[in-house]
Amino acid sequence: MPSDTSRTRTADRTGLRRQLVWTGLAVVVLIAVAAPLLANGDGDTAAGVLTGGGLVVAAGLAATWWSRRRADRAGTATRVLGGTPDERDSAVFTRTAAVTGVAALAFAAAGSLAVSFGVDAATIVSALPFALLVTVAITFVVVNRRT
16 A cells, blocks of 8 residues: 555646646747737737736746645645645635626626716726726635635
């Protein structure tokens, strides 16, 4: 029967392998999005995609490293983003996603109503992601504190 140590090492290697696959896929997607932009002469947009996407990938790698190396000191968000959540972390994430989903429906309805009153549709579409990011942040903090 394998020891607990060998199981842990195998799980660590499997998690590392999975993380490398996802990171590689993220880099491929970034290049696939940036290449057509660059080919069409949108060098600034391509640079923005690569910079923003690269920062997100780097943040994900940092969260994974932190949650695996210092799980006892890592916060809920770090463990969830790093792929090592416990039951409580998963519950907080699920509740946050549920509230954000309901808010997205409400924001979409409010946006449609605003467009019917003459507000520029591009403004509404541009504001929705920021409204959802604020909703995610506030909901996560509230649910995390109450759970």
